[in-house]
Amino acid sequence: MVSGNIMVLAEHTGKQVSEGSYELLGKARELAAALGCQAEVALFGPRDLAAQLGGADVVVSVDHPALSEYLPEAYEQALMAVLADRNPRLILMSNATVGLDLGAALSVRWQAPLAAYVTSLTAEPAAVVATAQILGGKVLAEVELGGERGIATVVGGAFPAAAGQGDGSCAVVEFAAPAGLEALRMSLQQVLEPQEGDVDITAADVLVSVGRGIDGRDNLEVVQELADALGVPLSASRPVVDAGWLPKSRQVGKSGLKVKPKAYLMFGISGAPEHLEGMRSAELIIACNTDAGAPIFDVAHYGTTVDLFDLIPALAERVKH
Amino acid sequence: MPVRIVVPVKAVPDLVEEIELTPDETDIDREFLKFVLNEWDAQALEEALLVKDATGAEVVVVGLHEDPDIDQALYTAIAKGADSAVKISGGEGSTRTSDRAAVFAGYLSAEPADLVLTGVQAADDLDGQLPPMLAAHLGLPHVSVVVGVQANGNAVTIRQEFAGGRSHELEVSLPAVVGVQAARQAPRYAPISRIRQAMQAGGLREVDASPGTTGPSLTVRRMYRPEAAGHAEMLTGNADEVAAKIADLLRGRGLMKG
The missing domain is CATH 3.40.50.620 (HUPs)
Structure with a gap:
């Protein structure tokens, strides 16, 4: 029927x-x-x-x-x-x-x-x-x-x-x-709630967010410096969290958290649909990505293709002084 | 008997490239594209190798003969520590997941696995993801969006992830199919010299699989590039000039001291 x-x-x-x-x-x-x-x-x-x-x-x-x-x-x-x-x-x-x-x-x-x-x-x-x-x-x-x-x-x-x-x-x-x-062949052992105790990125007015373009754990230091200068937390897209460079509590996107800050500064994030799901309603989105064709530029309010490793220290200097 | 883990992999267009469409605009034009291993398959392979490191499992990586640059992907997997690699012919080079699942299922019916680990999705999936389709063909239990697999005898303990950072720990009887979202550590690196060594040694086994029945297929009317509702206003200049403009934007909204 x-x-x-x-x-x-x-x-x-x-x-x-x-x-x-x-x-x-x-x-x-x-x-x-x-x-x-x-x-x-x-x-x-x-x-x-x-x-x-x-x-x-x-x-x-x-x-x-x-x-x-x-x-x-x-x-x-x-x-x-x-x-x-x-x-x-x-x-x-x-x-x-x-x-x-x-x-x-x-x-x-x-x-x-x-x-x-x-x-x-x-x-x-x-x-x-x-x-x-x-x-x-x-x-x-x-x-x-x-x-x-x-x-x-x-x-x-x-x-x-x-x-x-x-x-x-x-x-x-x-x-x-x-x-x-x-007669199921699988069983639920336990439900794991997200770890608490870390900063709550959903409560921040400004987020500095990093993605795959950061290209290594050691490079996080320079981004952290910018975040510290602004007095805001670091967040990230999925690959950075999967690589273990930042905890899960910092992940923005479909399988992470939805954020709506007053400003979202993103470095080396191309803008995959899974990430956009978590941040597209931010009030001001500024994206830095060397790929001028990256989908993030269709969503961001402001964009730049300047290399993030040049831009971040320059911006940190501006913020400090 | 060690657990036999089979890792089906796919070569997908490198997203860094400009994507062109075929003249009839019902598919992407693959002719001049660069192909890379599906990033989630790389995660699945890493997780399989971690299980091997912990338990001595056997890891077999399988690809489809028609996939572009598949030899390179399979030899790289061997260089990383996979025990063997199989190249399956018998498919017709379809990029549809439903067709590929039928070919992999044909192979796995002939050479069964205790555990199939493969990427939860691929960037060019249109009609669904491989792990559940493969499991449905083989009549096996399956779980997707998995981060972390631990083998213990005839079962695996896995963590399935949900939005907002919640997850479930499940125990699944083997044989089973698992769609891997992320391995417990970043995929290991294979030095070029070892990849070259694997290539010189050869040893990709070619297997002809008779594909199972393919599911109903989807009719594609057209493909197109999204028209953006808007585009970012691009800030130009050198790093210092762009930094000054960003600082002004933040200051103008009272988001920066000074």
Whole structure:
């Protein structure tokens, strides 16, 4: 049976539905209205969270202890069971951890084309058309999700969350947990919260942020000098943290923190979509990158291609005197 | 028996290069591009080598025959410490993840791994990421966005990362597929002399794999370069002149003392 609805896979903390899920639900409602179908949410874990999903027409709820925290295999089993029964024409997921786990697996198991890294979705009579970012945002691809089913994993912040937050009440379909949840090949050992005690970069008025262009731990010293002169903390893009040069608490971006300082000074950061997700709403963005074609210059207010190793000491001098 | 770790890798366009589109604008033009090893695959290889260092696991790096400069990537992996490298033919040179997953799955069905470690994503992924697709073909459990893998007997303990710095520690039974976000340390360096040595020794094993069934594919209508809503106002001059302009911008907003 083809139900042909637009489905959203909800993410939550156990107590609160995520902002990103409302972004997806808002878009699902818009597509459903255009296509004359309904917006459904697949909700795994605590059933009472359905009360926060008034923006949906239907919530399909699977409540089982194995689903209380996100666990890839458990979620995949539950989702396969729900998809087989509900047969949506399109399912929307976050392009973060959950979507990176499940989207591509479903594409094979549910036999549906997947568009990943999606930043826009529009309904046309014969297809839903998705725009996807590839090559670090340097190229956009317009793709069709045409047939009877499709999957889109959507970049955080692509759609407004407000459109998915509704006060209405929705129908809740209680869905039996699939038997497979009793025989999982993985288990959650512990939930690790971010370390505290370091500076809170989300509270700073100004951030000095460094990326791959810094090219070595030893070079951090000169950037630290600038940050000290300004009296502000250092932050970084993912590669600097992955290399162990700065702690995770300093990471700005999709898998780090979202910041909104009055000024964001960035050195050697090219502006990959994952980083932009965390800083694009800063009030003043000044970017230094030797690649004049770096995507960051489409987002920054001011830019320069001067070598960061020349600029940073010069700027530190200006600040000190 | 040591754990057999297979690391599938991909050559991707170097993002430093100017990207051109094909004349029909439905794909990028790969003809004149420079290719590099997918950066997340480099992380996966490092993590595999760390597991090898700790437990004596066997590390096999596999690439697709049609990938540009794949020999270089495979020999570099050997120079870094991989036990062997395999070049798989049988694919048709498709850059789509769904096609590549079917070829790697064909190989892994013939020569199974206990643990597949590969990059969580690749810069030119359009129709999804390799690790979950591969796992779905092989019927194996899988976890992506992983930082840190520890092998203990018939299972691995891994850390899966979420936004905001939260993470989950999971135990996963082997065999399994893991999509690596970052290794516990920066990828090790292979001296050119050792890469050259590996090349002279040869020893890339060529295997013909019969690909499994490919999933449904995506229809690309067009590709284009994003039109920026705006562009930064460029500050020009020498370092000192640019520094003065930045200092003025900060001072004008009361963000700098003095």
